[in-house]
Amino acid sequence: MADRINVTRSYSPPAEEYQQYVSKILETSVFTNNGPCLQKLEKELKDYLNVPYLQFVTNGTVAIQLALRALGITEGEIITTPFSYVATTSAILWERCTPVYVDIEPNSFCINPELIESAITPKTKAILAVHVFGIPCNTEAIADIGNKHGIPVIYDAAHAFGCVYKGKSLLSCGDVSTCSFHATKLFHTIEGGAVICRDEAVHKRADLAKRFGHNGDDHYCLGINAKASELQAAMGLCNLPHVKEIIADRKKSVELYDSLLQGKVQRPVLPEGLEYNYSYYPVVFKSEKELLQVKETLESENIFIRRYFYPTLNKLPYLNKYYPCPVSEDVSNRIACLPLFFGMDNQTIVQISNLMRNYNE
Numbered sequence: 001m002a003d004r005i006n007v008t009r010s011y012s013p014p015a016e017e018y019q020q021y022v023s024k025i026l027e028t029s030v031f032t033n034n035g036p037c038l039q040k041l042e043k044e045l046k047d048y049l050n051v052p053y054l055q056f057v058t059n060g061t062v063a064i065q066l067a068l069r070a071l072g073i074t075e076g077e078i079i080t081t082p083f084s085y086v087a088t089t090s091a092i093l094w095e096r097c098t099p100v101y102v103d104i105e106p107n108s109f110c111i112n113p114e115l116i117e118s119a120i121t122p123k124t125k126a127i128l129a130v131h132v133f134g135i136p137c138n139t140e141a142i143a144d145i146g147n148k149h150g151i152p153v154i155y156d157a158a159h160a161f162g163c164v165y166k167g168k169s170l171l172s173c174g175d176v177s178t179c180s181f182h183a184t185k186l187f188h189t190i191e192g193g194a195v196i197c198r199d200e201a202v203h204k205r206a207d208l209a210k211r212f213g214h215n216g217d218d219h220y221c222l223g224i225n226a227k228a229s230e231l232q233a234a235m236g237l238c239n240l241p242h243v244k245e246i247i248a249d250r251k252k253s254v255e256l257y258d259s260l261l262q263g264k265v266q267r268p269v270l271p272e273g274l275e276y277n278y279s280y281y282p283v284v285f286k287s288e289k290e291l292l293q294v295k296e297t298l299e300s301e302n303i304f305i306r307r308y309f310y311p312t313l314n315k316l317p318y319l320n321k322y323y324p325c326p327v328s329e330d331v332s333n334r335i336a337c338l339p340l341f342f343g344m345d346n347q348t349i350v351q352i353s354n355l356m357r358n359y360n361e
């Protein structure tokens with residue numbers, strides 16, 4: 001049987017490029033605590049992403065938690081989207097805040113700004129939105145609402161690495177944007193993430209909080225350990241120069257899928273003025289039944305699509321309150337991501353598309 005094809009495959013940089021960094025790290029014995037690889041990576045990421053303040057941390061989940069902390073939020077309600085990876089919600093809950101779910105738009109899968117205002121209460125502390133699959137939220141409408149009510153806006157931009165919208169880096173939106181550099185993401189550092197701030201004061205609070213809240217013997221605030229290691233930073237330094245090539249390669253795969261699957265499945269609508277990163281290939285089936293049939297057909301050929309995102313987060317079993325979100329509940333039942341990764345061969349895309357076209361014939 002052919003090799004197993006998963007929904008994604010992590011990018012590996014050329015071995016000698018990583019080995020050079022590892023040798024240097026072993027030679028100097030500097031493994032962590034704001035080492036030279038980390039400082040270099042932060043600078044290169046700031047330039048690449050065109051953002052004013054960026055810090056590299058251990059993962060994208062703790063990045064969201066640090067964003068809340070840096071904005072002084074330790075309780076209250078956070079307006080958020082039900083259509084995301086579970087970490088968007090778990091970061092809120094772990095910080096002992098309460099998620100308040102606002103439904104999504106059917107075409108972008110992002111939070112629907114028209115529904116945000118009616119969810120605001122005196123307890124609302126922030127809006128936490130997600131650029132799902134790298135598709136931009138309606139950032140202008142959300143900024144207007146945030147400004148009008150004096151509520152900060154955080155973007156979980158885990159999917160948006162390298163996306164540019166209307167000439168502006170998507171990671172520069174909001175008071176704070178966070179990113180994940182997990183091994184399955186478009187750009188990765190094995191495990192890792194970033195906190196990207198607009199203001200220096202917020203940036204400094206996140207920085208202090210990520211390293212135990214103290215400078216020497218002076219303790220300022222409650223902190224945690226979210227410092228990333230030199231080995232993670234080195235992986236980032238190796239991968240970053242390849243990102244353009246990775247995006248270009250994924251774009252070719254996406255265009256082939258598009259041409260083969262036209263009319264067979266629904267695809268998200270990308271807005272005008274988006275330089276996209278091709279981070280995922282989500283397709284919406286006509287019904288959950290069709291999705292499950294296609295999934296089974298592909299699995300019998302050792303090809304694994306992923307229900308992403310499923311379940312819709314407003315239905316997580318450990319929530320105290322149910323906020324109905326009919327659009328997210330419907331999309332979540334019918335959506336899956338098809339395999340997409342650097343170096344995927346056209347043959348596999350043709351095979352997947354054929355199996356999808358013929359599954360019920």
Ligand SMILES: *Cc1c(COP(=O)(O)O)cnc(C)c1O
Pocket residue numbers: 058059060061062084085087088130156158159179180181182192193
């Ligand atoms: C991957 C991901 C996260 C979590 O990032 P980690 O680095 O794995 O902690 C958060 N939000 C979204 C939308 C993600 O896709």
